Every structure is written in structure tokens, then in C-alpha cells.
Amino acid sequence: MARRKQLVVSSEVKLAKRLRPCHHNKKGHQIKKGEVVLEVRHGMGTKGYCLPCAREMLTAAEETLQGLRADLARFLPA
Numbered sequence: 001m002a003r004r005k006q007l008v009v010s011s012e013v014k015l016a017k018r019l020r021p022c023h024h025n026k027k028g029h030q031i032k033k034g035e036v037v038l039e040v041r042h043g044m045g046t047k048g049y050c051l052p053c054a055r056e057m058l059t060a061a062e063e064t065l066q067g068l069r070a071d072l073a074r075f076l077p078a
Contacts, residue, residue: 008061010041016048023047024057 016037022029029050031037038054039046049057 007065012039013037013054014039020048022050022053024049024053029053 014037016031016033016035018033020031020037022031029052031048031050036051036054038049038051038057040049
């Protein structure tokens, strides 16, 4: 049996080990050492996002998944 594809990319919540920029807003947001960072795998590396940007990303992802569920529900028998 074939493995199922993942819609959600590999990511994890960590504490930053050093000062780093937020990948979404490099000039406006910095992630300080010890702050929460959402690390998302991107190709061979990872990209870090600050908490406010991560929340926006998760909200947008939830809306996208809800839309996909609604689209699928139209084709399922009642």
C-alpha cells in the first residue's frame, strides 16, 4: 500500500538558540534567544518565523484546510 502524502510540511516549535530574523518579515521582526520560533523545513534547511507571523500562518492554513474539506464534502454522497 502506498504511503499517504502529507499536506502539512514538516515543522516544529522550538526556543531560539540565538538572535535570528523572522523569515516572513526580516526587517521588522527579530527572534531573540529564548523566544518561541516556528521552524519550517524548506528544502534542505529550515526557516524560522516569530510567534505573531506563525499565528497568522496557522490561521491561513486552517482556513485553507476548511475550504478543502468543504470542497470534498460536495462530492461525497450524503
